[in-house]
Amino acid sequence: MAIKEEKKLYIETLGCAMNVRDSEHIIAELGDKENYVITSNLQEADLILVNTCSVREKPVSKLFSEIGKYNLQKKEGAKIGVCGCTASHLGKEIFRRAPYVNFVIGARNVSKISTAVNTEKFLSVDIDYDESDYAFGEYRNNLYKAYVNISIGCDKQCTYCIVPHTRGDEISIPSELIVKEAQKAAQKGAKEIFLLGQNVNNYGRRFSSSSHETMDFSDLLNRVSEIQEVERIRFTSPHPLHMDDKFLETFASNPKVCKSMHMPLQSGSTHILTQMKRGYTKEWFLNRALKLRAMIPDVSISTDIIVGFPGESEADFEETMDVIRQVKFEQIFAFKYSPRPLTKAAEFTNQVDVEIAAQRLERLQSLQDEILDEISERKRDKVYAVYIDELRNSGFLAGRTDNNALVQIKGDEELLGQTINIKITNPKRLSLYGERVL
Numbered sequence: 001m002a003i004k005e006e007k008k009l010y011i012e013t014l015g016c017a018m019n020v021r022d023s024e025h026i027i028a029e030l031g032d033k034e035n036y037v038i039t040s041n042l043q044e045a046d047l048i049l050v051n052t053c054s055v056r057e058k059p060v061s062k063l064f065s066e067i068g069k070y071n072l073q074k075k076e077g078a079k080i081g082v083c084g085c086t087a088s089h090l091g092k093e094i095f096r097r098a099p100y101v102n103f104v105i106g107a108r109n110v111s112k113i114s115t116a117v118n119t120e121k122f123l124s125v126d127i128d129y130d131e132s133d134y135a136f137g138e139y140r141n142n143l144y145k146a147y148v149n150i151s152i153g154c155d156k157q158c159t160y161c162i163v164p165h166t167r168g169d170e171i172s173i174p175s176e177l178i179v180k181e182a183q184k185a186a187q188k189g190a191k192e193i194f195l196l197g198q199n200v201n202n203y204g205r206r207f208s209s210s211s212h213e214t215m216d217f218s219d220l221l222n223r224v225s226e227i228q229e230v231e232r233i234r235f236t237s238p239h240p241l242h243m244d245d246k247f248l249e250t251f252a253s254n255p256k257v258c259k260s261m262h263m264p265l266q267s268g269s270t271h272i273l274t275q276m277k278r279g280y281t282k283e284w285f286l287n288r289a290l291k292l293r294a295m296i297p298d299v300s301i302s303t304d305i306i307v308g309f310p311g312e313s314e315a316d317f318e319e320t321m322d323v324i325r326q327v328k329f330e331q332i333f334a335f336k337y338s339p340r341p342l343t344k345a346a347e348f349t350n351q352v353d354v355e356i357a358a359q360r361l362e363r364l365q366s367l368q369d370e371i372l373d374e375i376s377e378r379k380r381d382k383v384y385a386v387y388i389d390e391l392r393n394s395g396f397l398a399g400r401t402d403n404n405a406l407v408q409i410k411g412d413e414e415l416l417g418q419t420i421n422i423k424i425t426n427p428k429r430l431s432l433y434g435e436r437v438l
Contacts, residue, residue: 009036010045012066015053017236018196019084021147023051025110026083028137033114042070047079047117052086054162054340060086064097071100081105081116088166089342091125107167108152111136127153127168132208135177138184144192144389144417146185150178150220151197155205156239158266159277159344160306160337163198172203174212175220179227186229189417192387193224195235201242217242218250225256231419232387232402234258240265241279243288252295260300260330260404263289268320272309276345282319289327300403302331307364308357309337310348317360324367330375330404332368336361369429376427379405383437387419398431407432 009030013023026049030036039045048070052063063086070080079102082094088106095101103116106125111134116122132152140146153168154161182193197203203217215223217238224233233256238247240263251257263285267273270281292299305320324332336357339346386407388399397411407422408431426433 005035007034007036007046008039008041008044009047009049010039010042011049011051013051014062015051015055015085017147017194018149018198019051019053020141021149021196022084022107022110023049024139024141024147025136026051026113028139029111029113030117031139032137034117042073043075045074045078047081048074049081049083052082052084054085054089054166067098067101071098079103079117081113083107083110083113085163085166088125088127089162092123095121095123127166129168130171130208132171132173133177138188140185140190142389143189144387145194146182146190146192147194147196148178148181148185149173149197150195150200150203150217150235154198155202156199156279157277157344159275159348160266160309160340162340162343165342167198170198170202170206172205172207172212174207175215175223176213178220179223182224182230183227186227191230191417191419192232192234192389193227193230195220195224195233197235198237199239199242200235201238201247216246218246221250221254221257225254230256232256232258234260234404236262237264238262240285240288248288248291248295252292258402258404259296259298260302260402261292262302262304264304265320265323266304266306267309267312267316268323269312269316270319272312272316272319275311275348276306276309282323286323286326293327298403300330300405301327302404303327303329303333305332305334305364306337307334307361308352308354310345310352311350312337312352312360321364321367324364324371328371328375329368330372332364334361334364334368372429376429376432379424379427379432381424383421383423384432384434385419386422388415388417391416405432406430407434409434409436411436 013019054060081103083105085107087104094104103122105116108127108129109124111131112124151172153170154164155170201217204215268282384401386399388397390398392398395410396408398408421437422434423437424432424434
């Protein structure tokens with residue numbers, strides 16, 4: 001059998017951690033089946049891929065800017081492919097706007113990448129395609145931390161969100177595949193497992209076959225924690241609606257589950273949450289968040305917030321600010337609302353003026369900066385166990401505490417993959433700096 005000639009792959013990944021994992025799957029598939037190896041040099045690439053995001057408007061605009069630039073810079077004969085969420089919702093429109101693109105595959109069609117590179121103008125954007133039983137090859141960008149998908153798609157119908165239209169209905173990946181993947185990664189040195197899904201704590205709602213073992217997310221967390229080599233388990237994103245007591249108790253009691261929780265608030269106004277179709281109230285969110293604080297004093301809680309959602313009044317915005325003051329989030333990802341195609345909110349006639357939305361976002365960020373200054377200063381001179389998993393510039397290493405604070409320290413590569421004690425000497429809002437304590 002003839003050996004395939006080695007080819008070079010350049011890939012740009014936009015968006016969330018799930019896109020990062022999809023890109024790793026693409027790299028593994030092309031490496032195993034088509035003999036591609038990764039390159040960071042665009043000009044030498046035989047294949048250029050952009051794995052896209054469509055949650056917000058900016059990444060979509062960036063797509064056509066990027067692939068236009070790549071088309072001018074690529075070597076003769078190199079192919080360009082577009083993958084991911086924007087591919088799912090634009091489909092053949094990408095060929096019309098960028099006729100030099102060779103193929104388009106959607107976020108639910110990653111396993112077809114080998115066929116795509118060998119078929120001119122290949123198009124596959126089926127959001128009902130089921131890859132939940134597909135066993136991808138092994139490839140990871142980081143040897144010390146492993147992303148593992150536990151579900152595909154989303155059954156929620158949030159009025160601002162395009163994800164159900166790009167990733168389809170929610171299907172849980174069989175637990176045996178998840179555990180096997182986590183075991184392989186751990187045996188190769190990944191002491192931290194990061195479980196991924198649109199609504200991870202809704203795990204087990206639907207499988208592709210009745211033959212798969214049924215379990216909920218709390219049980220899955222416990223199952224993964226039984227892997228001896230795994231020291232830490234993280235996950236994103238849980239949905240506040242599914243934060244029942246069993247889930248919170250498992251989170252609090254399992255020593256391998258890191259004590260950082262991402263709780264996407266979106267708005268502190270029950271009225272706006274109803275318009276968003278989030279399924280919970282301000283009171284429910286506060287109850288869950290403050291219960292977490294009571295159960296785990298050192299827990300870290302992060303969130304997502306949309307400012308200027310259609311119909312948001314000043315009083316609605318103040319409700320959001322009230323939640324921020326009460327919960328004191330360690331991290332907030334806040335954005336101005338932008339209408340997305342195929343979503344209900346894009347049709348709402350009560351859009352908020354962009355200047356008002358911008359002013360509200362600035363006020364929110366100012367409040368959060370005050371909270372972060374207070375939180376970070378409390379960490380001065382404290383000692384934390386930090387799992388070192390990243391090499392940074394200028395001789396710095398980076399890692400995270402159990403409750404997800406980013407810590408940087410001067411050190412050598414030999415510390416990668418180790419958990420060490422670090423005393424915080426210079427706390428900043430977004431990163432803590434310290435010295436190793438022996």
